[in-house]
Amino acid sequence: MxxxxxxxxxxxxxxxTLKEALLIIDKNAQGIVFVIDEHSHLVGVLSDGDIRRLLLRGVxxxxxxxxxxxxxxxxxxxTTPSEELAKLLNERVRYIPLVDENNILVDYACLHRLHQIPIMEPSLSGNEIEYVTECIKTNWISSQGTFVRKFESIFGEYCGCSNALAVSNGTVALHLALVALNIGPGDExxxxxxxxxxxINAVLYTGATPVIVDIHPDTWTIDPAEIEKKVTPRTKAIMPVHLYGHPCHMDEIILIAQKHNLCIVEDCAEALGSMYKGKRVGAFGEVAAFSFFGNKTITTGEGGMVVFRDKETYNRAKKLRDHGMSPTKRYWHDxxxxxxxxxxxxxxxxxxQMERVDVFVxxxxxxxxxxxxxxxxIQGITLPPQAEWAFNTYxxxxxxIDPSVVIGRDELMKKLLLNGVETRQVFYPLHEMPPYKKFGLGNYPISDYVSQNGMSLPSSVGLSDQALNTIxxxxETVFKTRTLVLES
Ligand SMILES: Cc1ncc(COP(=O)(O)O)c(C=O)c1O
Known part of the structure; x- marks a missing residue:
C-alpha cells in the first residue's frame, strides 16, 4: 500500500547465517525477518533483539x-480480513507473517502498513463544520460576514493586540506588513x-533588498550578533522568524532596533502561542504576521493574520487589503x-480553531x-532547541542527526518511511538558492549545519500516544540495528 x-x-x-539475517534487518529497517525453509514454508521469525541476546550468550x-x-x-x-489483523496487532505483536494454504510465506501485516503517519494533519473536529455550514446557509461566503470580524477580534485578544487584520495567507500577511510600514525600493x-x-519573498515583492544573516546555535533563529554586523544606513527593518515554534532573542533584537531606529516585523507563521519571557510572540514588533496554512498550529485552509501595534499603520493596511479603497468614499482609490x-x-x-487553540498548544x-x-x-541526536526563557510550541x-554517528539524516528519513513514518528535511539555507544567492554575503555555518542534518518528525495535534510510540x-530500532551491524 x-x-x-x-x-x-x-x-x-x-x-x-545470523550475520546475513542482521544485514537484511538493517536494510529493511523493521527490526525483524521471517525465516523460511527450502520450500518457502514459514518456519520462524528472528528479531534484532533475538540476535543481541544470542550474542550476549556467546553465540x-x-x-x-x-x-x-x-x-x-x-x-x-x-485471506484474513484486514480488520481482524488490525485487532491482533499491538505493542508485542508488531508483525504478522501471512501464509497461503500450503504454509508458504506470501505477505505480512503490520500497523504502519495499514496506516502511514503523516508529518502533519489538521484537526477539524470542533465547530468548523457548523460554522462553515452557517456561511453557506446564509450566503455569506465572501469576505463580508461576521466570522472574519469575530476571528480578528478573538485572535487579537489572544495575541494581546486589538489591531488584527485577517488576510488570505501568511505570505501576503508579511507583504502587507512591510508595505504598510512604507518599506520599498532602496530599503534593506x-x-x-x-x-x-x-x-524573503515578501521583502522582494516590496522592491526592498533582503540582507541574509546566520542563525544562533542555541535557538536556530536569527542571531542578534550577526544582525548588528549587517546594519547599514539603508536598513529599515529586521524580520525575526520564530522558527519551528521557538521564539527569537527578542531583547537583543529590540535593543538593536532601538539603537538604529529600525522596525521589527515578526514572522510568527510557525509560532502561534509561543512565548518569549512569558509574553506571546507577535507582541514585540511594530507588526507581526501569522499563517493558517493546513499544516500550521491553527488552520483556515489558506489564510493569515497581521497584527499591528499602531492604529494608524493598521488603518493603512486595512485600506491596502481592499485595493486601497477609501473607507469613507466607496470605489475611490487613493x-x-x-x-x-x-x-x-x-x-x-x-x-x-481558536476555540481549541489551548488544546492544540x-x-x-x-x-x-x-x-x-x-x-x-539515542546517542547522536540533538533535540530541538529549548532556551530556558522560551515557551516553545514545537x-x-x-x-x-550528528553526521558522524551510525546513520545519516537522509538514510534515516528513508528508513522511517519504510516504517510508515513521514518526515521532513529542514529548509535549505536561503543563501544557497538561485533567487536569493546575491543577498547572502558572508558565511552561514550554523544554518548550513542545521539544514544539512536536521529533520522534522510527525507533529500533528491529533497524534496518538500509540503513533508516537511507533515512531x-x-x-530506536534503526539506530540499534545499525550499531549492531557496525559492531559485529
Ligand atoms: C516562516 C514562514 N513564513 C511565512 C509562511 C507563509 O505562510 P503561507 O504559506 O500561509 O503563505 C510560512 C508558511 O508556510 C512560514 O513557515
Whole structure:
C-alpha cells in the first residue's frame, strides 16, 4: 500500500547465517525477518533483539539462523480480513507473517502498513463544520460576514493586540506588513538564512533588498550578533522568524532596533502561542504576521493574520487589503492596493480553531515531551532547541542527526518511511538558492549545519500516544540495528 518494504525484504533462509539475517534487518529497517525453509514454508521469525541476546550468550554470527529463531509466533492465512489483523496487532505483536494454504510465506501485516503517519494533519473536529455550514446557509461566503470580524477580534485578544487584520495567507500577511510600514525600493530588511522562502519573498515583492544573516546555535533563529554586523544606513527593518515554534532573542533584537531606529516585523507563521519571557510572540514588533496554512498550529485552509501595534499603520493596511479603497468614499482609490481579503468561510474555520487553540498548544507540548524522553537516550541526536526563557510550541518537532554517528539524516528519513513514518528535511539555507544567492554575503555555518542534518518528525495535534510510540520505536530500532551491524 505505502512505502513499507515488500515481503521479499523480510525473508531469510533458515540456513543463512545470523550475520546475513542482521544485514537484511538493517536494510529493511523493521527490526525483524521471517525465516523460511527450502520450500518457502514459514518456519520462524528472528528479531534484532533475538540476535543481541544470542550474542550476549556467546553465540557467534556465523551460526545459522535456525539456531536462534523463534519457533512459536503469531501468523495467519493471507485471506484474513484486514480488520481482524488490525485487532491482533499491538505493542508485542508488531508483525504478522501471512501464509497461503500450503504454509508458504506470501505477505505480512503490520500497523504502519495499514496506516502511514503523516508529518502533519489538521484537526477539524470542533465547530468548523457548523460554522462553515452557517456561511453557506446564509450566503455569506465572501469576505463580508461576521466570522472574519469575530476571528480578528478573538485572535487579537489572544495575541494581546486589538489591531488584527485577517488576510488570505501568511505570505501576503508579511507583504502587507512591510508595505504598510512604507518599506520599498532602496530599503534593506534583515532576514534569517534559515526560514521558509515566504519570509524573503515578501521583502522582494516590496522592491526592498533582503540582507541574509546566520542563525544562533542555541535557538536556530536569527542571531542578534550577526544582525548588528549587517546594519547599514539603508536598513529599515529586521524580520525575526520564530522558527519551528521557538521564539527569537527578542531583547537583543529590540535593543538593536532601538539603537538604529529600525522596525521589527515578526514572522510568527510557525509560532502561534509561543512565548518569549512569558509574553506571546507577535507582541514585540511594530507588526507581526501569522499563517493558517493546513499544516500550521491553527488552520483556515489558506489564510493569515497581521497584527499591528499602531492604529494608524493598521488603518493603512486595512485600506491596502481592499485595493486601497477609501473607507469613507466607496470605489475611490487613493493608492494602489491589493485584494488580500480572507473569506467568511475561512474566518468561520478560524473561529472554531481558536476555540481549541489551548488544546492544540498543549498537544504540541505533550508530543515534544514524549519525543524528548525517548530520543534523548539515542546517542547522536540533538533535540530541538529549548532556551530556558522560551515557551516553545514545537510547531514541527525538529531535531539534528550528528553526521558522524551510525546513520545519516537522509538514510534515516528513508528508513522511517519504510516504517510508515513521514518526515521532513529542514529548509535549505536561503543563501544557497538561485533567487536569493546575491543577498547572502558572508558565511552561514550554523544554518548550513542545521539544514544539512536536521529533520522534522510527525507533529500533528491529533497524534496518538500509540503513533508516537511507533515512531520512537522505529527510530530506536534503526539506530540499534545499525550499531549492531557496525559492531559485529
Ligand atoms: C516562516 C514562514 N513564513 C511565512 C509562511 C507563509 O505562510 P503561507 O504559506 O500561509 O503563505 C510560512 C508558511 O508556510 C512560514 O513557515
Amino acid at each position: 505505502n512505502n513499507v518494504p515488500s515481503i521479499k525484504l523480510l525473508i531469510v533462509s533458515q540456513h543463512a 557467534v554470527l556465523t551460526e545459522p539462523v535456525m539456531l536462534g529463531m523463534q519457533k512459536i509466533f503469531v501468523f495467519r492465512p493471507v 530588511v534583515i532576514v534569517p538564512d534559515l526560514t521558509f522562502a515566504a519570509s 493608492e494602489v492596493g491589493f485584494n488580500y481579503r480572507m473569506t467568511n468561510m475561512q474566518g468561520a474555520i478560524g473561529v472554531a 498543549a498537544a504540541k507540548k505533550h508530543i515534544a515531551q514524549t519525543y524528548n524522553k525517548s530520543l534523548s537516550k 510547531w514541527l518537532y525538529t531535531l539534528v 520512537t520505536k522505529a527510530l
